[in-house]
Amino acid sequence: MTDPQLKTAKNRAQNDILRQRQTGDRNWTCCDLTCDNAPTMFRHIAAAHSDIVQAQTSVQLASMLQSKASTSAQDRDRDGSQEQDAEFKTRRAEKYGSDPINLTCQCDPALGTVILFYAYLPISDPLALARVHKTWFQDLELCGKVKLATEGINATLSGLSASVTEYIDRLTSLPEFEFLKLSRQAQHITQQNSGETDAALKKRRFDFFKPTEGCRHVFGEEASIKVVDEICPLGAPELSVYHDPKNKPGKLPPWEFHEKLKESEGRDDFVVLDVRNYYESSIGRFPGAITPPIRKFSSFRDYVDRNKDLLSGKTILSYCTGGIRW
Structure with missing residues (x-):
């Protein structure tokens, strides 16, 4: 058993417990706490129900090890999934290598957008989300770098402005990203309940994704989509903003x-x-x-x-x- 395996098992256990506490599309209730975002409930579960988390983690870990042991080489060769997913787990460049610092391009940068964002949030299956991103990048002709882990996402990407907007719409509509409250679909519900304007959503999106003018070639012609242990490589994959209730949420304005x-x-x-x-x-x-x-x-x-x-x-x-x- 490795630290990443234990972390994955713990995340899956808390995801299961979280689903059991969900009382509506965007509400969770446990003990005397009712909240409208998953990370808050994650921290409550970690602080108040560590015994349940530990027991469920053991169950998840046993299931993971059993599943791994029962997967035969013949099955892997038949569906080719292991070979197809290898690109999400191998280095994009040689160790200590870096991207070129010079760029020659004839594109009009006014037609494109570059975004940079990250979010610590529970992702139950980073590999599945990596496959989704590969499809999106091909459909929308995006370039850039995306790191995915059970602890969240870290990305910088570029493309035509309409394509980047479509990517943002798709990403923020995923259930795991709903608590960010950046989805256009969720905005319609919010408008009905609170009267929030489209301008408020637009500003929240601007603050989170930090869009700037620029063509897709700032990242070359290739996309880098990787499944990693940490979205910011501290070298401590055992740490988690969700499992430690002492962590303070959010950033200071x-x-x-x-x-x-x-x-x-x-x-x-x-x-x-x-x-x-x-x-x-x-x-x-x-x-x-x-x-x-x-x-x-x-x-x-x-x-x-x-x-x-x-x-x-x-x-x-x-x-x-x-x-x-x-």
Whole structure:
């Protein structure tokens, strides 16, 4: 048994428990808690029902191991699924390799859109979602990079503006992504219940997907769709934002981060921590921020272990390219 296997079994167990607590299309009830999003109920289950999660995890793990043992080489050769899915689990380029930094293109960038987004949310079958993405990329002629894991999705992709909009519509309509409240279909229900305008949905989509002008060739001609252990490679797949109830949900909006920065001035019990790599932090950073000398995010864990005395017991304001947290 490996840590990724245990994590998958635990996610599946909590997914089953979550479904048992669902009382409507977008409502979950357990104990004295009623909520309208899956991550909140995930955290409640992890905190209040760890005994049930542990028991169900054992059941799931046994089922996974039994299923793996019963799958014969003849079955795999017959349907060819293992060979077809290998592309989702192999490296796109050689280790330590990188993409070209120069681009020659005759496209009109005004006709295209580039989006960048990530979300930590429970995905029960990342491999199935990878297959769906491959079909979407072919249908819509999209390019880019997508990482999928049981803990969520991390993606940057490009294409004609209409194609990118269609991709967003398809993704946000999937049941696992409903709690983001970015679906046009769900918007009609919200409008009836609360009178929310289309402009409000448009702004939420803009803030989440961060669309910018650009042609599809910014990522070359190939799509990279991978199933991974972590959508941001920290090197700790055993950690989960859902299984640890101490994790704080969501990101700070700019105004709140600004207020906390002012609050932290001159105080020893606050730390402003830049978790980007050293060449990003050298370009620009917040005044007084600590900039760890790391080349890649997977080195951040070692940095924290070496500097526990510096960070222990303090309020930490952290930021990276993808957002601001505390």
